Amino acid sequence: MSHRGAFIVIEGLDRSGKTTQTETIQKRIQEAGKEVVCIKFPDRSTSIGKMIDSYLRSQSNLDDHVVHLLFSANRWELASTILAHLKQGKVVLCDRYAFSGIAFSVAKNLPPINLAWARAPDASLPSPDLTLFLDISPEAAQSRGGYGEERYEKEGMQRRSQERISDGKGGGKGTWIIVDAGRDMSAVTEEMWVHIRPLLDGLDTPVGRLWD
Numbered sequence: 001m002s003h004r005g006a007f008i009v010i011e012g013l014d015r016s017g018k019t020t021q022t023e024t025i026q027k028r029i030q031e032a033g034k035e036v037v038c039i040k041f042p043d044r045s046t047s048i049g050k051m052i053d054s055y056l057r058s059q060s061n062l063d064d065h066v067v068h069l070l071f072s073a074n075r076w077e078l079a080s081t082i083l084a085h086l087k088q089g090k091v092v093l094c095d096r097y098a099f100s101g102i103a104f105s106v107a108k109n110l111p112p113i114n115l116a117w118a119r120a121p122d123a124s125l126p127s128p129d130l131t132l133f134l135d136i137s138p139e140a141a142q143s144r145g146g147y148g149e150e151r152y153e154k155e156g157m158q159r160r161s162q163e164r165i166s167d168g169k170g171g172g173k174g175t176w177i178i179v180d181a182g183r184d185m186s187a188v189t190e191e192m193w194v195h196i197r198p199l200l201d202g203l204d205t206p207v208g209r210l211w212d
């Protein structure tokens with residue numbers, strides 16, 4: 001097995017600080033002299049991503065099953081890109097992944113969108129080596145700027161999603177770390193860095209597959 005880059009996912013509720021932390025961590029990895037590629041899901045730039053964007057902005061309505069499959073398809077669109085970057089030895093830093101997919105769909109409480117149904121379309125996607133879950137209460141997240149502009153940014157939906165977001169972790173071979181994201185930004189960054197730093201020199205194990 002050849003040496004490869006690490007696949008790191010940052011997960012959390014809306015307004016948990018994922019995007020800011022992803023940018024900060026990206027800079028740190030570059031300062032450490034390593035190549036890093038940042039990916040954000042949903043990727044709203046693709047044609048599937050544009051359908052998701054329109055739905056999230058409430059400019060279109062879609063069946064909940066269709067939405068779930070679109071989010072998953074959006075991840076599959078980039079799966080081969082992720083694998084190619086890892087093979088080239090780059091760190092792939094990903095803002096949200098399949099765990100959000102499960103959490104937000106199962107949180108809708110609509111049969112038959114149960115855990116097994118929700119997990120199925122993401123099965124066999126590249127599995128992260130490390131997932132950092134930025135844990136924040138829905139109340140604290142709501143008090144941060146910008147909350148409430150998109151379809152899922154409602155307290156009940158966020159609370160139910162938070163309860164479900166770790167449902168996918170059991171299947172992955174990678175490490176799942178819960179980080180208290182209610183603290184100031186630099187404290188959160190430092191804790192994340194403790195877990196990321198050891199992965200920067202790459203891995204010799206093959207990339208895993210969700211939820212093998």
Ligand code: DGP
Pocket residue numbers: 014041042056067068071072096097098100101102104105150152153
């Ligand atoms: P963001 O661009 O990170 O603010 O995410 C937009 C919204 O989409 C956010 O409310 C979380 C939700 N979301 C992200 N991934 C998925 C997914 O795979 N499935 C569903 N249903 N929602 C998702």
